[in-house]
Amino acid sequence: FPRERIRNFCIIAHVDHGKTTLSDRLLQMTGTVAENKMKEQILDSMDLERERGITIKAHPVTMIYYFPEEKEHYQLNLIDTPGHVDFSYEVSRSLSACEGALLVIDATQGIQAQTVSNAFLAEKHRLVLIPVINKIDLPTANLTLVKKQLEDSLAIPADEAIATSAKEGIGIDQIFKAIIQKIPPPPSFPDQILRALIFDSVYDPYKGVILYVRMFSGKVKKGDKILLLSSNKTYEVKEVGVFCPKMVPEEALYEGNSGYIIANIKNTAEIKIGDTLTWETGGTTTALPGFQEISPMVFSGIYPLNSSEFEKLKNAIQKLQINDPAITISPESSVALGSGFRCGFLGLLHMEIVQQRLSREYGVDIITTYPSVIYKVSLRSGKTIEVDNPAKLPDPSYIDHIAEPYVKSYLIVPSENIGEVMQLISEKRGSCESTESLGHDKVIMHCYFPLNEILVDFNDKLKSITHGYGSMDYTPDEYRISDLVKLDILVNGEPIEALSCIVHSSKAESRGRSIIHKLKERIPRHLFKIALQAAVGGKILAREDIGAIGKNVTAKCYGGDITRKRKLLEKQKEGKKRMKTFGKVDIPQDAFLEILKTD
Numbered sequence: 001f002p003r004e005r006i007r008n009f010c011i012i013a014h015v016d017h018g019k020t021t022l023s024d025r026l027l028q029m030t031g032t033v034a035e036n037k038m039k040e041q042i043l044d045s046m047d048l049e050r051e052r053g054i055t056i057k058a059h060p061v062t063m064i065y066y067f068p069e070e071k072e073h074y075q076l077n078l079i080d081t082p083g084h085v086d087f088s089y090e091v092s093r094s095l096s097a098c099e100g101a102l103l104v105i106d107a108t109q110g111i112q113a114q115t116v117s118n119a120f121l122a123e124k125h126r127l128v129l130i131p132v133i134n135k136i137d138l139p140t141a142n143l144t145l146v147k148k149q150l151e152d153s154l155a156i157p158a159d160e161a162i163a164t165s166a167k168e169g170i171g172i173d174q175i176f177k178a179i180i181q182k183i184p185p186p187p188s189f190p191d192q193i194l195r196a197l198i199f200d201s202v203y204d205p206y207k208g209v210i211l212y213v214r215m216f217s218g219k220v221k222k223g224d225k226i227l228l229l230s231s232n233k234t235y236e237v238k239e240v241g242v243f244c245p246k247m248v249p250e251e252a253l254y255e256g257n258s259g260y261i262i263a264n265i266k267n268t269a270e271i272k273i274g275d276t277l278t279w280e281t282g283g284t285t286t287a288l289p290g291f292q293e294i295s296p297m298v299f300s301g302i303y304p305l306n307s308s309e310f311e312k313l314k315n316a317i318q319k320l321q322i323n324d325p326a327i328t329i330s331p332e333s334s335v336a337l338g339s340g341f342r343c344g345f346l347g348l349l350h351m352e353i354v355q356q357r358l359s360r361e362y363g364v365d366i367i368t369t370y371p372s373v374i375y376k377v378s379l380r381s382g383k384t385i386e387v388d389n390p391a392k393l394p395d396p397s398y399i400d401h402i403a404e405p406y407v408k409s410y411l412i413v414p415s416e417n418i419g420e421v422m423q424l425i426s427e428k429r430g431s432c433e434s435t436e437s438l439g440h441d442k443v444i445m446h447c448y449f450p451l452n453e454i455l456v457d458f459n460d461k462l463k464s465i466t467h468g469y470g471s472m473d474y475t476p477d478e479y480r481i482s483d484l485v486k487l488d489i490l491v492n493g494e495p496i497e498a499l500s501c502i503v504h505s506s507k508a509e510s511r512g513r514s515i516i517h518k519l520k521e522r523i524p525r526h527l528f529k530i531a532l533q534a535a536v537g538g539k540i541l542a543r544e545d546i547g548a549i550g551k552n553v554t555a556k557c558y559g560g561d562i563t564r565k566r567k568l569l570e571k572q573k574e575g576k577k578r579m580k581t582f583g584k585v586d587i588p589q590d591a592f593l594e595i596l597k598t599d
């Protein structure tokens with residue numbers, strides 16, 4: 001295909017607005033998949049993805065479209081993107097491989113938070129946006145309102161919007177026409193040097209690493225010696241091809257194409273997504289834009305529920321990491337939970353998906369600890385260290401200040417809920433910078449939050465306040481200095497490291513109270529009084545006591561029935577096994593679980 005008749009585009013949308021259905025429709029109308037063969041949703045391959053309705057991995061698909069107006073065939077490369085910003089690095093790299101994007105909006109729901117954040121991302125990548133208002137077959141579709149929202153919030157002229165029903169196949173020809181006429185063909189590099197952007201990779205047990213590439217210039221074929229710019233490693237190409245949507249080997253890939261390259265790459269850890277691939281000799285030395293080091297933002301401990309399953313967990317996590325290099329792992333052990341791993345994730349959703357895959361696909365029962373972000377701790381010595389685990393926070397006397405990561409967030413909520421949402425924002429130490437109306441009954445709120453505050457229950461609370469009509473999305477922002485402290489939990493004066501946490505000083509007391517309250521409910525009475533305390537830097541913020549029991553458990557048996565007495569003692573021993581002893585106090589494992597677990 002000549003460059004002028006190639007288009008590379010992606011579809012961006014809020015969850016459930018119809019991205020997958022529309023993709024399927026495009027594949028079907030170009031004959032890329034026969035209708036009877038078409039599984040319901042080809043692009044979402046993983047079970048879990050389908051269940052959750054979230055596309056995680058980006059798959060490119062090549063379609064050949066006959067454009068009747070010009071009596072010409074076009075090569076259309078659809079690059080799939082995940083919808084959620086947890087995967088914004090994946091969204092970004094998919095966008096770097098395109099010149100345009102279809103922005104799909106559900107006509108019954110209107111613009112949602114992810115519509116806005118995705119549209120901003122696409123604009124940042126200078127993509128041509130084609131607004132598509134989908135689901136117009138539904139009686140509750142409100143085209144006028146969505147068009148007004150497009151103009152108000154995204155400054156997209158309403159008359160550019162294409163009204164479609166991906167389900168019924170309405171308006172699809174107009175989409176093809178817009179892709180051809182509005183999205184520019186791939187740019188050209190006159191020097192014809194090989195430049196390809198690696199925008200994704202998967203690991204195949206038989207073929208090794210499969211690189212998903214977007215060709216920007218030159219050509220690549222079997223036998224070529226290639227170089228990856230950032231790692232400076234060289235490989236020999238074994239196979240190149242395109243996805244239709246299955247892998248189809250080709251003689252060569254040319255400028256403008258999207259497809260795959262298989263070289264003798266053994267491990268996904270050897271490559272970096274966003275890297276530029278060129279010739280080993282005579283290649284380019286300048287990387288294509290789009291390279292972004294991926295770094296985890298949220299950390300949590302993962303432990304086997306049953307310590308004998310540690311090896312099983314280890315294997316499972318390592319396997320997961322092969323196909324998802326965004327997960328970081330390091331061994332960790334905790335007095336309360338035994339041996340496990342400290343894992344880093346891109347965001348909350350990513351963490352949740354990994355946890356579910358561990359238990360579902362690999363059958364390991366796991367305990368996950370309360371998530372944490374990375375704090376930048378500036379020491380009095382002038383050094384700055386990064387801390388993702390409260391146990392590693394230095395003594396306060398060494399600390400000058402602590403900074404925490406903030407996110408920029410978009411909330412879209414019904415106007416009538418603004419008051420309550422404002423309250424939630426302030427509870428979460430957030431700030432609302434500006435509010436714009438979106439049509440007559442919704443507003444978009446531009447906010448900033450400490451990431452730490454929205455990790456656990458923010459989304460649930462937002463949904464509950466707005467009866468499900470609110471949505472939120474976020475992108476990482478800068479670090480800001482905050483008044484953060486380490487909250488210690490003491491049992492009879494002894495600090496329990498596993499229960500320490502880093503909190504904002506304004507929340508230390510309430511968090512402390514809640515933890516010792518849970519402990520009090522779960523620690524059995526002992527022969528002596530037990531003091532439970534929450535403290536910051538030696539200052540006690542909260543205290544509860546567990547009173548002593550004077551007698552031993554067998555006392556009430558009068559020494560009479562010996563079997564009963566033995567039974568009681570055995571029962572007590574059983575209970576002891578599951579206890580961790582601190583000082584002289586036995587704390588049941590479930591007390592730790594109750595405090596440490598996230599759900």
Ligand code: GTP
Nearest residue numbers: 015016017018019020021053054083135165166167
């Ligand atoms: P994620 O993969 O979760 O991001 O969702 P998606 O944007 O890919 O949405 P998907 O295509 O899975 O569609 C979500 C739901 O909307 C499905 O139940 C579809 O059947 C339905 N749907 C999609 N397009 C249309 C349409 O044009 N009309 C109607 N009535 N329903 C549609």
